[in-house]
Amino acid sequence: MNSAPEPPAEPPAKSGIELAREALAQAKADARKRGSVPGQGKRKGPRPIGVRDPGRGGDPKAFGAAIRELMATRGWEQRAAVGGVFGNWAGIVGPELAEHTRPERFEDGELTVVADSTTWATQLRLLASTLVRRLNEELGHGTVRKVKVVGPSSGPRRTGAWRVR
Numbered sequence: 001m002n003s004a005p006e007p008p009a010e011p012p013a014k015s016g017i018e019l020a021r022e023a024l025a026q027a028k029a030d031a032r033k034r035g036s037v038p039g040q041g042k043r044k045g046p047r048p049i050g051v052r053d054p055g056r057g058g059d060p061k062a063f064g065a066a067i068r069e070l071m072a073t074r075g076w077e078q079r080a081a082v083g084g085v086f087g088n089w090a091g092i093v094g095p096e097l098a099e100h101t102r103p104e105r106f107e108d109g110e111l112t113v114v115a116d117s118t119t120w121a122t123q124l125r126l127l128a129s130t131l132v133r134r135l136n137e138e139l140g141h142g143t144v145r146k147v148k149v150v151g152p153s154s155g156p157r158r159t160g161a162w163r164v165r
Helices: 016-034 063-074 077-087 089-093 095-100 118-126 128-139
Strands: 101-107 110-115 146-150
Touching (some): 077 089, 077 128, 089 101, 110 118, 118 128, 118 146
16 A cells, blocks of 8 residues: 655634734734824824814815815815816717817806817807807806807918918
8 A cells, every 4th residue: 555645734724813813913013013002192193073173163064065065165166166177078069069169268257169170160159149048057147258169270270272481
């Protein structure tokens, strides 16, 4: 009989709780090496959500309400709404028109839109009053007063067939 040595038996797989205990022990050991002991000393880092700063009255606010209040106090409401238009251009003008146009800037009630061809620029100019109405529905009455359409720029156009140099 030829007996071959049996391979060493593998240790049984650890359960989830055993793995969690080992990870906790390792984290505590790492913290001790850094010189900090978990659960002791002054807490560093950001304050937990819902905890008030001393001297500031009132209850904690929901995140959405706090953001709306911040935007209102800083005067950012209109800029945020215009940014939403830039981000949702295809939803406002439709996918086909959005494929050939893009909003470039918004200043003093004038939205500048760039078209990739003269044909699409003309189409957008024909739709400008409808677009102003649609944008004011999104942003609030009177926000957009004018839509300026810019076609592709190819430099100054030369007239006539013959040139003298």
